[in-house]
Amino acid sequence: MISAQAWADAQRVWDFQQMGHDVRPCSVAIGLGSHDLGVADTTADLYHRGMMPLIVFTGATSRTTRERMPRGEAEHYRERAVELGVPAEAILVEPRARNTGENIRFSRALLEERHAPVSSALLISKPYEERRSYATACKLWPEVEWVSASTPMTMSEYVDSIGDARLVIDMLAGAQQRLMIYPQQGFMTEQNVPGDVTAAYERLRDAGFISRLVSETAERN
Known part of the structure; x- marks a missing residue:
């Protein structure tokens, strides 16, 4: 759930x-x-x-x-x-x-x-x-x-199209984590991440949506 x-x-x-x-x-x-x-x-x-x-x-x-x-x-x-x-x-x-x-x-x-x-x-x-x-x-x-x-659709529509809500949220968490840590590793340009987005990501991480997270010392994008 x-x-x-x-x-x-x-x-x-x-x-x-x-x-x-x-x-x-x-x-x-x-x-x-x-x-x-x-x-x-x-x-x-x-x-x-x-x-x-x-x-x-x-x-x-x-x-x-x-x-x-x-x-x-x-x-x-x-x-x-x-x-x-x-x-x-x-x-x-x-x-x-x-x-x-x-x-x-x-x-x-x-x-x-x-x-x-x-x-x-x-x-x-x-x-x-x-x-x-x-x-x-x-x-x-x-x-x-x-x-x-990208395909113009809402998050709910996308979840329905994939058929696996946990996978989608895991992927979302992984994408957000990379956006936050990879600029310092030279893989991306820096993005201004609002505080409420950072907090949302951290709550997802702490709630166990971690299957697509990487080590913060990872060397691949």
């Missing part, structure tokens, strides 16, 4: 992670691999709306995806987008990245290898990781103007 306080705290963290950017046309879209095929759906929708001519899907597998996406997150995303009408030639696959930092670095290398000019990029993530992803991208590829995007 998840308490009313935990739901309220998760909602506060969810709201903070949302960047609220206005989606606009960009040079490329980078879809960050995860357990959530909704990232591929949203990327396909934005492609059909003319928001980018080129897509990079990036991601290998993780403990939450190795069974459901055995061919790799990026490849499953590509297949999904093609099913939704995106031309295969408009999609590049980056199949090695295992964390957000690698998503950005490896996507950049792939685009440079293909001589694709990039001045702006739509960064498409899960809804509760917009800010974390944005802070990582700004740190690792500062020359690009980043626009955050």
